[in-house]
Amino acid sequence: xxxxxxxxxxxxxxxxxxxxxxxxxxxxxxxxxxxxxxxxxxxxxxxxxxxxxxxxxxxxxxxxxxxxxxxxxxxxxxxxxxxxxxxxxxxxxxxxxxxxxxxxxxxxxxxxxxxxxxxxxxxxxxxxxxxxxxxxxxxxxxxxxxxxxxxxxxxxxxxxxxxxxxxxxxxxxxxxxxxxxxxxxxxxxxxxxxxxxxxxxxxxxxxxxxxxxxxxxxxxxxxxxxxxxxxxxxxxxxxxxxxxxxxxxxxxxxxxxxxxxxxxxxxxxxxxxxxxxxxxxxxxxxxxxxxxxxxxxxxxxxxxxxxxxxxxxxxxxxxxxxxxxxxxxxxxxxxxxxxxxxxxxxxxxxxxxxxxxxxxxxxxxxxxxxxxxxxxxxxxxxxxxxxxxxxxxxxxxxxxxxxxxxxxxxxxxxxxxxxxxxxxxxxxxxxxxxxxxxxxxxxxxxxxxxxxxxxxxxxxxxxxxxxxxxxxxxxxxxxxxxxxxxxxxxxxxxxxxxxxxxxxxxxxxxxxxxxxxxxxxxxxxxxxxxxxxxxxxxxxxxxxxxxxxxxxxxxxxxxxxxxxxxxxxxxxxxxxxxxxxxxxxxxxxxxxxxxxxxxxxxxxxxxxxxxxxxxxxxxxxxxxxxxxxxxxxxxxxxxxxxxxxxxxxxxxxxxxxxx
Amino acid sequence: xxxxxxxxxxxxxxxxxxxxxxxxxxxxxxxxxxxxxxxxxxxxxxxxxxxxxxxxxxxxxxxxxxxxxxxxxxxxxxxxxxxxxxxxxxxxxxxxxxxxxxxxxxxxxxxxxxxxxxxxxxxxxxxxxxxxxxxxxxxxxxxxxxxxxxxxxxxxxxxxxxxxxxxxxxxxxxxxxxxxxxxx
Numbered sequence: 001x002x003x004x005x006x007x008x009x010x011x012x013x014x015x016x017x018x019x020x021x022x023x024x025x026x027x028x029x030x031x032x033x034x035x036x037x038x039x040x041x042x043x044x045x046x047x048x049x050x051x052x053x054x055x056x057x058x059x060x061x062x063x064x065x066x067x068x069x070x071x072x073x074x075x076x077x078x079x080x081x082x083x084x085x086x087x088x089x090x091x092x093x094x095x096x097x098x099x100x101x102x103x104x105x106x107x108x109x110x111x112x113x114x115x116x117x118x119x120x121x122x123x124x125x126x127x128x129x130x131x132x133x134x135x136x137x138x139x140x141x142x143x144x145x146x147x148x149x150x151x152x153x154x155x156x157x158x159x160x161x162x163x164x165x166x167x168x169x170x171x172x173x174x175x176x177x178x179x180x181x182x183x184x185x186x187x188x189x190x191x192x193x194x195x196x197x198x199x200x201x202x203x204x205x206x207x208x209x210x211x212x213x214x215x216x217x218x219x220x221x222x223x224x225x226x227x228x229x230x231x232x233x234x235x236x237x238x239x240x241x242x243x244x245x246x247x248x249x250x251x252x253x254x255x256x257x258x259x260x261x262x263x264x265x266x267x268x269x270x271x272x273x274x275x276x277x278x279x280x281x282x283x284x285x286x287x288x289x290x291x292x293x294x295x296x297x298x299x300x301x302x303x304x305x306x307x308x309x310x311x312x313x314x315x316x317x318x319x320x321x322x323x324x325x326x327x328x329x330x331x332x333x334x335x336x337x338x339x340x341x342x343x344x345x346x347x348x349x350x351x352x353x354x355x356x357x358x359x360x361x362x363x364x365x366x367x368x369x370x371x372x373x374x375x376x377x378x379x380x381x382x383x384x385x386x387x388x389x390x391x392x393x394x395x396x397x398x399x400x401x402x403x404x405x406x407x408x409x410x411x412x413x414x415x416x417x418x419x420x421x422x423x424x425x426x427x428x429x430x431x432x433x434x435x436x437x438x439x440x441x442x443x444x445x446x447x448x449x450x451x452x453x454x455x456x457x458x459x460x461x462x463x464x465x466x467x468x469x470x471x472x473x474x475x476x477x478x479x480x481x482x483x484x485x486x487x488x489x490x491x492x493x494x495x496x497x498x499x500x501x502x503x504x505x506x507x508x509x510x511x512x513x514x515x516x517x518x519x520x521x522x523x524x525x526x527x528x529x530x531x532x533x534x535x536x537x538x539x540x541x542x543x544x545x546x547x548x549x550x551x552x553x554x555x556x557x558x559x560x561x562x563x564x565x566x567x568x569x570x571x572x573x574x575x576x577x578x579x580x581x582x583x584x585x586x587x588x589x590x591x592x593x594x595x596x597x598x599x600x601x602x603x604x605x606x607x608x609x610x611x612x613x614x615x616x617x618x619x620x621x622x623x624x625x626x627x628x629x630x631x632x633x634x635x636x637x638x639x640x641x642x643x644x645x646x647x648x649x650x651x652x653x654x655x656x657x658x659x
Numbered sequence: 660x661x662x663x664x665x666x667x668x669x670x671x672x673x674x675x676x677x678x679x680x681x682x683x684x685x686x687x688x689x690x691x692x693x694x695x696x697x698x699x700x701x702x703x704x705x706x707x708x709x710x711x712x713x714x715x716x717x718x719x720x721x722x723x724x725x726x727x728x729x730x731x732x733x734x735x736x737x738x739x740x741x742x743x744x745x746x747x748x749x750x751x752x753x754x755x756x757x758x759x760x761x762x763x764x765x766x767x768x769x770x771x772x773x774x775x776x777x778x779x780x781x782x783x784x785x786x787x788x789x790x791x792x793x794x795x796x797x798x799x800x801x802x803x804x805x806x807x808x809x810x811x812x813x814x815x816x817x818x819x820x821x822x823x824x825x826x827x828x829x830x831x832x833x834x835x836x837x838x839x840x841x842x843x
Contacts, residue, residue, distance in 0.1 A: 164736075236735060278667060285671075292678065312682045320675045327668035334664055371677070378680040387757060388730060519769035578816075580739045599769035600742070608769040 003068050003147040006056030010097075010147070013049035013104070014137040016042055020107075020130030024123035028196075036123035040111035043126050046133055047104035054088075054101050057146055061088050066155050069148045070094055076160035076576045078547035086171040087161040092295060092311075093146035095174060099291075100136050102175070102182045103129065110186060110211070117207060124193035125186075132185055135318045143311045160547070160576035169229035173222060177249055180219025181287045184252055186211040187259065188284035191277045192326060195333045200277060205267035208280070210635040212263055213493070216256040217631030223249055224624035232584055237517070237595050237612045239620060242391040247370045248290030254363035255283040258356045260631070265352050269414055271341050272349075274334040275356070281330060285323045286363065292319055293370070344416040351409040358402040365394045403458040403505065406498055407465030411472070425468065433460040444514045445531060455509035459502035466495045493634035500626025507619025516613040519599070522553075523606040531613030533594060534558045540605065548572045550583070553607060555596055557587060569596045569609075593617045698724070698804050699788035706755055706763055706777035714804065716776060721807075721826045722750040724798040725774070725814070726786065728758040729766050731794035737813045738770050744819070745773035749827055753777035756786050756794050799826050 020042035027035025057070075061084045066072040074094070075087045089095040107129045114122045140146065164170075190208035194200050226246065231239045240246065259279040266276045292315045343349040369390050408422055437460060441453025473487060516531050527536035536556045543550045550570040557565045567585035574581065584597040592615045599608030698714055705712045717724070725741060727734040745751055753774035755763045760779055767774075780786055789798070799808040807826060810818060 234735065241730075274664075281667075316675070316678055316682060319678075323671055324668065324675070327671055331664040331668050371674075374681045375677060378677055389757075519765040521768070600739075600771040602771065608771065610769050 002056050002059050002063075003065070003149065006053045006060070007145070007147040009049045009053040009056065010137065010141060013046050013053065013100075014134065014141060016045040016049060017130050017133040017137055020046060021127055021134045022130075023127075024130075025127040028120050028123045028127070033119065036119050039123045039126040039130075042130065043104070043107040043111040046130070047101075047108040050097070050101045050104045050137075054097055057094060057097060058085060058088055060147075061085060064158070066158050067149050067151060068146075069150045070146050072150055072155050072158045074159065074161050076158040076547065078576065079158075079161060079166070080546050082168075082171065083161055083166050086165070089174045090161050090165045090170070093140070093144045093148075095178075096136065096140050096144055096295075097146050098174065099178055099182060100133060100140060102178045103133055103136065103185060106183055106186055106215075107133070110189075114207070120197065121190075121193055121207070124196055125189045128189035128192045129185055132189075132322065135322065139311075139314055139318065143314050157576070160574065163548070163572070163574045163577065163579050163581045164233060166547075166574075167229065167233050169225055169233065173225040173229055176218055176225055177222030180215050180217075180222050180256075181249065181252060181290065183211070183215025183218055184256060184284045184287050186215060187263075187280040188326075191280035192329065195277060195329050198333060200273045200335055202267050202270050205263050205273075205276065206640070209260075209263045209267055210637075210640045212256070212260055212280075213631045213634045216253070216260050217628045219249065219253050219256060220624055220628035220631065223253060224621050224628065227624070228621050231617070232586055234582075236597070237515075237584070237610075237614060239511075239617065242369070242388045244370050245290075245294050247366050248293050251363050251366050251370075252283050252286040252290060254359050254366065255279060255286050258359035258363070259283050261352050261355045261359075265349055269341055269343070269349060271343065272353075272356075274330075277330060277334060279356070279360070281323070281326045282360075282363075285319075285326070286367075288315075288319050288322060292316060343414070346419055347417050348409060348412040348414045351405050351412055354405050355402060355409070358398055362395060362398045365398070366391065369394070399505070400454075400458065403462060403501075406462050406501065407468075410465055410469045410494065410498070426464070429464050429468070430461070433457060433464055436460055444510075445516070446514065449513050451509055451513050455506050459506040462498055462502040462505075466498050470495065488638070489636040490634050490639075493630040493632070493637075495630070496633065497627045497630030500623040500628075500630060503619045503623030503626065505623075507616045507623060510616040511614050511620070514615045518611050520609055520611070521602055521606050522609045523604065526606075528611060530611050531592070531594075531615075532559060533564070533613065535594075535596065535611055537607075537609070540607075543570070545572065547576065548574045548581075551598070551601070553596075553598055553609070555585070557594055565594070567594070567596050569598045571598045588618060590618055590622075591615065694807070694809075695805055698798075698800050698806055699785060701778065701785045701788070703785065704779045706753070706760060706779050707767070707772075708776075712776060712778065717752050717800065717804065720750060720802050722752055722775070722800055723823075724752045724754055724800055726754045726756050726789075726791050726794050726796040726798075728756045728794045729762040730758065733813050734795045735770075737795050737815070738773075740815055740819075741773040742771050750775050754785065754789075754791075755779050756791060757781065757783040799823060801826075 020039065023042070024036050024039035027033070027038070057068075059065075060068045060071050061075055062081060064071070064075065064077045064084070066075075070091055070093045071087075074091045075084050079087065087094075089098045107126060110125060110129070111122070114125070187208045190204065190211070194204040223246075226249070227239045230241065231237060259276065259282075262272050262276045262279050265272045292312070295311055295315060407426070411425065412422065434457065437453045437457035440456040441450055442448055444452055469491070470487075473491065518528065518530055520528060522528070522537045524537055524539055527534055529535075534557070536558070538554045538556050541552045541554065543552050550572040552568050552570050555567045555569070556563060557567060565587040567587055569585040570583040572581045572583055573579070582597050582599075584595055586596075587594040592613060595610075595612035595614055597610045597612075599610060602608050698717065700714050702711060702713050704710070705716075723744070725737075727737075741751055751773050753776070755777050757780065760781070763777070763779075767777075778785060783791070795813060797810045797814045798806055801807050808822060810822060814823075
């Protein structure tokens, strides 16, 4: 009964979404206020019924209802309840429902927080999002019904959730990632609404900016969690693999990075308008493309969901309709007249343009690398795989190229600036950073390393810009804590994100260059030195978990005779699937991780063991966390909630509607 | 209205056409031309012994050729199953694809070595001749050295008993038993 109720709820959500896709848009064309007013109500309605469907599916998972196909395929009665719940999105059908739930959540948020906006704008934005919801609800109902029953051949127990996914990181990774992915539909909808209305101006940029920042922030957090999960759960110590599915989330992030910065220029200066619209379309298109790549089976990846061509064709048609129509609209309606606002070749506008170019190029090269095997295959030129060497070779120089400008841009002036002024302001601290960088290239345990020096130079240079900017802003603002009030959330968020970027650069380079690892055979009583630490295998043991049995090895880690940590890596065998998993044991700290993973037992009580010393690896995720939180902090800026201003905009909007 | 405004639409149309073509191709499918053909000729180095080996080294009985690399993390998931197959007497040859031999040796030391020998293919030239799509990939070659089957992606019990067991009949029952034990 419960699955059928869920199915009905999903169908009702589909009908409400269809109403949302058509009525307010039609109303905006006919200037029918009543019809436009339906938009927020319908958006909330879609959300409620999708949430209901979601709750029913979750109930089926928690009650071990193995008559439901996805429950039987992805859950098991022995699974701990929290994983029964998260198993809901560990598969294609359920994760699609989560996708739609989050989309309807964003629609509701737009309906709720956009009361100050012109009605016609709200109606169009929600209607565009309604169209996207219609597509995905139809996708779910027609090709991927999560409520399908397995009758009469009901299995006694379920297949179990893939042990890789039985992990706390995987409970929150997909929801966060989807928050970002799907959240990019909001700036997209604003861009389309603005194109339809023909009003691409500073106020449009100001409305869509907070949404973009939040979505992009969530995307950053989602990607960070995925990387962190891969690091500790795959038992290998790697943190980025350039896997097609990782790329699928990384491309919208790169395009989103360009968009976040381009929107700033459009809001402040009214330039780059067409470009910003295009970026908003691209960023969401890449989200949809990612969905296509992950679910259609055109590329092989471990992450990819079980797929079939019918589903692939559905998303492709949907993708073609959404992106094709958007780009056609862009071609017809984008402002044809170049903006009258001008800016000099040396100005903040130019610097942000460099950011835009670099990140767009970066997204493009990742796209090319991801699709290259498909292109070669399509033209029967053979089957290829593009590995990390390609991505590293093109991506790392691009990031190194953009970093120097990150210091100057926040300090620079709009419209017209002079390189001489930058030189004057930055030359002394730059020399300081250079000296520190040169010194730090000798600091590694393995002697001189130029890459460490360069990474410190770039990261230090970015931090220098943030510090400079901070000092400039608090200068002359009185004494004591009151000075802090001079700092706007926008500034704090931007600084946090830029510092986070510096931390990621530093962490990535240092851990790549200075990582030490050793594969060896160890029996009880053996010990080994690595990175200045002593690892001793004290004893072996066994353990029975809720749905697995494990072999454990107890290691004592000491430095200079002082015991630092006891680490217990495991080798688990999951009962339902028989899959064997490596649970690495990690002693984490800000400056280094010590990482122990068990290999195979190799006789006479000995195990193959991998020890790793990973300096600064935490900085990667700490940095990404700062980037994500920084982006989210910016929405608390006062200018996004100035009531008086929005009032006047409402009138403006009504005027715009009538004209 | 300017023509350049249509460029994004044009670029996207080409992309969409490509993706449509991509749907009709199965990336895991062996180009039909290579099925039944002899395994490509090669002269390479064996990973562990450092000796020179040629195509002849892999003849005489049906065997698996497993394409792997340390940079491929699905290979890591696949590895325990390969060890099990090797224990059951299925001959497996490794093709260490575009990898660092030192890392590859460390991997075998740590995780165990299911391979009879390992062809070191640093530049991926043999992989190119073979039409390797990515790692992991597993080929079945017959006693006469002809390619009989290709599987792209992780090899596990389900895949083995479905697609591979006809060439390794007595081994299949052992691995089939393992499945029952696992799910029962």
